[in-house]
Amino acid sequence: MRGIVTGGAGFLGSHVADVLAEAGHDVTIVDLQPSAAHRTVVADLLDPSALVKAFRTAEFVCHLAAIGDVYLAAERPALAAEVNVAGTAHVCDAALHAGVTRVVYASTWEVYGTPRYQPMDEEHPCSPDHPYNITKLAGERIAHSYHHLKDLTITSLRLGTAYGTRMRPNSVFSTFIHRALAHEPITIQGTGEQGRQFTHARDIGAAFGAALAASGSGETFNTVADELVSIRQLARMVVDRIPTELAFAPGRKADVPSALVSNAKIRRVLGWEPKIAFADGLEELIASHRR
Amino acid sequence: MRGIVTGGAGFLGSHVADVLAEAGHDVTIVDLQPSAAHRTVVADLLDPSALVKAFRTAEFVCHLAAIGDVYLAAERPALAAEVNVAGTAHVCDAALHAGVTRVVYASTWEVYGTPRYQPMDEEHPCSPDHPYNITKLAGERIAHSYHHLKDLTITSLRLGTAYGTRMRPNSVFSTFIHRALAHEPITIQGTGEQGRQFTHARDIGAAFGAALAASGSGETFNTVADELVSIRQLARMVVDRIPTELAFAPGRKADVPSALVSNAKIRRVLGWEPKIAFADGLEELIASHRR
Numbered sequence: 388m389r390g391i392v393t394g395g396a397g398f399l400g401s402h403v404a405d406v407l408a409e410a411g412h413d414v415t416i417v418d419l420q421p422s423a424a425h426r427t428v429v430a431d432l433l434d435p436s437a438l439v440k441a442f443r444t445a446e447f448v449c450h451l452a453a454i455g456d457v458y459l460a461a462e463r464p465a466l467a468a469e470v471n472v473a474g475t476a477h478v479c480d481a482a483l484h485a486g487v488t489r490v491v492y493a494s495t496w497e498v499y500g501t502p503r504y505q506p507m508d509e510e511h512p513c514s515p516d517h518p519y520n521i522t523k524l525a526g527e528r529i530a531h532s533y534h535h536l537k538d539l540t541i542t543s544l545r546l547g548t549a550y551g552t553r554m555r556p557n558s559v560f561s562t563f564i565h566r567a568l569a570h571e572p573i574t575i576q577g578t579g580e581q582g583r584q585f586t587h588a589r590d591i592g593a594a595f596g597a598a599l600a601a602s603g604s605g606e607t608f609n610t611v612a613d614e615l616v617s618i619r620q621l622a623r624m625v626v627d628r629i630p631t632e633l634a635f636a637p638g639r640k641a642d643v644p645s646a647l648v649s650n651a652k653i654r655r656v657l658g659w660e661p662k663i664a665f666a667d668g669l670e671e672l673i674a675s676h677r678r
Numbered sequence: 679m680r681g682i683v684t685g686g687a688g689f690l691g692s693h694v695a696d697v698l699a700e701a702g703h704d705v706t707i708v709d710l711q712p713s714a715a716h717r718t719v720v721a722d723l724l725d726p727s728a729l730v731k732a733f734r735t736a737e738f739v740c741h742l743a744a745i746g747d748v749y750l751a752a753e754r755p756a757l758a759a760e761v762n763v764a765g766t767a768h769v770c771d772a773a774l775h776a777g778v779t780r781v782v783y784a785s786t787w788e789v790y791g792t793p794r795y796q797p798m799d800e801e802h803p804c805s806p807d808h809p810y811n812i813t814k815l816a817g818e819r820i821a822h823s824y825h826h827l828k829d830l831t832i833t834s835l836r837l838g839t840a841y842g843t844r845m846r847p848n849s850v851f852s853t854f855i856h857r858a859l860a861h862e863p864i865t866i867q868g869t870g871e872q873g874r875q876f877t878h879a880r881d882i883g884a885a886f887g888a889a890l891a892a893s894g895s896g897e898t899f900n901t902v903a904d905e906l907v908s909i910r911q912l913a914r915m916v917v918d919r920i921p922t923e924l925a926f927a928p929g930r931k932a933d934v935p936s937a938l939v940s941n942a943k944i945r946r947v948l949g950w951e952p953k954i955a956f957a958d959g960l961e962e963l964i965a966s967h968r969r
Contacts, residue, residue, distance in 0.1 A: 464770070464771075466764075467767075468763035468767050468820060469759075472764070472816060473756045473760045473764060476755040476758075476759050476809075477756050479755070512805070513803070515819065516819065516822065517827075518767075518823050518827075521816055521820055525812055525815070525816035528807065529809060529813075532807060533755070535807065536809075
């Protein structure tokens, strides 16, 4: 199919675009900056007419563009609200206008907030308390309101914490590997016991492909790896591969505690499963940092 | 105290401003249009510097300005997101900047979505699916993120469906009374069995006063009347007072089904209670329409 990946010049969007293109889709990126690898329309989510123009011949839209930096979102909640909520509405408006038949929204496992039970399935209540998670959930809900009020075909993927090559330099992965390679100590903020189902960006790309291939019945799918890896384990795994020291520092206010998320529904309904073991993904990432 | 009522030129905001002024507060309205009754700063929620200027000497902000028309919100979700979510963040930013010590946010009982149990207390999960409710909940959560991330003192009131004099002409009250006075049939859309805890605008004004008087510990309070009145009952009560015919028409997509909401917490913690019986509030409204 022919379609759009918003945010496709960024870390996760670029992997989604790569995987979709490899699967035979004709992909155009819509982003604030040009993609190094794919045809790009430079456009702002807050410019509705630019979106309408960019989506003109699209059959699908994978919507990943967002304020994805949780620290920026905490500093500027209004910006996060504009881009992540109003921007998503603009994307849906433009998709409707262009006759796009399928929209896949990049949501996040962090919409759930404090677990009431674990593993959390898609029926678990959502009570996010951080501007990033709040605005991503509101964007998801706005997108789904286009499904039931306006008959736009929507699927949401609540993504695990993504990792892979081309990650932001302020990600915990980049920081740990960069410091280890420079023989500097790795600093764990807080106890390091908070765990994440780190999900490889190419596995996430495959989930977008699976969502595009399905009927798009307004469903929401947790899209997370199986393994729960703590920050402390991650640090240990980096140090095992690139010897350096470990240090500890106080936690940050925006830190999200551990929670186990179920991927049973996406396995059952879309036939997706995480394929890249965490140790393999980490090796690949370290190799890319060494180059 | 000296403070601001955003949206104070509108129906509900004007009653809140009246009640606060009667209680001795020094009230300034911030709205897109001037208030007939109170000092007004004409300013847009989406203009941060205008808000900073308007809030300069304020001690409190009661934030009611919003896209409050559910049909407009359904038609233009991006606008609802900008005003109700980003606009709320701008209000909180300006309040922080001005050193405002107390913000009271006008939320809605409609944030809960489909009831999992009834009556719904404040712990009930929120799963709104309409752009109005989605954006009001996101605005509430953004405001509360300023409480825990930035130490701004926030209280949210999840308001029942407000009624009273000066209601919008497209409200069900205005429509029913207007048609009955014109000897035209009153049309119930859908079964008319959906009930609402119609809450008088002056009772809501008193709840804002109670919230300002309390410590503002980041709490959320259902602020609803006790009585659940169905649209069919409302129509019957109007017809009892102004004889005319009743007719039925298909329901609208944006209609929200009945749900019983508990006001136990606000009674217990803030000492607020609804004082205006529904029949009395309706008589007052009919009298104002007759004039």
